[in-house]
Amino acid sequence: MKKVLVLGGTSFFGKRLVQLLIDEGKEVTIATRGRTQDSFGETIKRLTIDREDKSSLIQAFKGRQWDVVYDQSCFSPVEMRYSCDALKDKVKRYVFTSTMAVYEFGIQRKEDEFNPNTYTYIYKNRGDYKGYEGYQEAKRAAEAHLFTQTDFDSVAVRFPIVVGKDDYTNRLKNHVMKVKNNQDIGIESLQNRYSFILSKEAAKFLYHMGESTFIGPINAGAKNDISMDQLITKIEEILKKEARVTTAITSENVSPYALGGSWSIHTGLVNSLGMDFSDCERMLEELISYYVQQEV
Known part of the structure; x- marks a missing residue:
């Protein structure tokens, strides 16, 4: 090439x-x-x-x-x-x-x-x-x-x-800021899993x-997937603050990851080709910490 x-x-x-x-x-x-x-x-x-x-x-x-x-x-x-x-x-x-x-x-x-x-x-x-x-x-x-x-x-x-420090959509950051600011996060199911x-x-x-x-x-994606419950818990632990999760979803509080079910992929094929990616939980922890530090 x-x-x-x-x-x-x-x-x-x-x-x-x-x-x-x-x-x-x-x-x-x-x-x-x-x-x-x-x-x-x-x-x-x-x-x-x-x-x-x-x-x-x-x-x-x-x-x-x-x-x-x-x-x-x-x-x-x-x-x-x-x-x-x-x-x-x-x-x-x-x-x-x-x-x-x-x-x-x-x-x-x-x-x-x-x-x-x-x-x-x-x-x-x-x-x-x-x-x-x-x-x-x-x-x-x-x-x-x-x-x-x-x-x-x-x-x-x-x-x-796709997430990262350059993520212009701010979807992950949105969750962090809502927890920090004591705002409701509308999530229909905390058990939905995402890659x-x-x-x-x-x-x-x-x-x-x-x-x-x-x-x-x-x-192609990070190792493993994660539930919304696990994601919210990680934000709570890093912020040392309890999230206000609600199933009474409105256009103002709805999670940017609010989908109709789990959105998770198997990465066995790409791994078999020798390609490796970051661990999902560790990757998200680092990004959550980054967003928290940005707003201090």
Whole structure:
């Protein structure tokens, strides 16, 4: 892998991926809408695209070749179809950032529990997918198009909840601050379990997938998962303060991790390939402590 195209790459762990590629001496091009400034200076090339306008991709990619494309910004099968059509014969390997949302709610979901090769879908635009169920359908359909309608050496990396000191969503921080400020946290079930991954480890794994020969869907995340009860308890212990958890959920108090069930992945496949990730509980303890210290 020498020449790399990144669709997206200007926020969160996408930025980490681009920086890692630069540090490893790759020739990097990012393709975005051009609305978000980046800090990469002259170390990268930039293309402006509209993922819902096929002609803009064809024009941007005209006369260019890459070894690998990392797709960080696909949120519909239409976007996947357009990018794949525009990149036909221009790239060998396609690494798609997918999500564990492709699975039904549950604990320790394995890769074969969602098969994109047999998934029936229709092509819709990003704006047609609403809420969590829409997000799930969009990512499933995007995977299905990639694996069934293209000839790339393709990988779909199914990430769990991504956290880190650079997490702009502040979802974990939200829990810490609510406990600190004696505010209600609306949680329907404290027994729901979740998987996480550090942003720097997500970027590192994506990089590794670009260099790898692995093909297919793969889960990547921290060792083990954790229940909401365990997470809240850790925040209480670090803050030395009792959380005010309520099942009377409102739009103001609802937990950012409020989903319809457990959201947890099995990482046996990725571990068998020699990839290792941080321990979930220790990772979250360090981040909780970081947020607490930030607000002192």
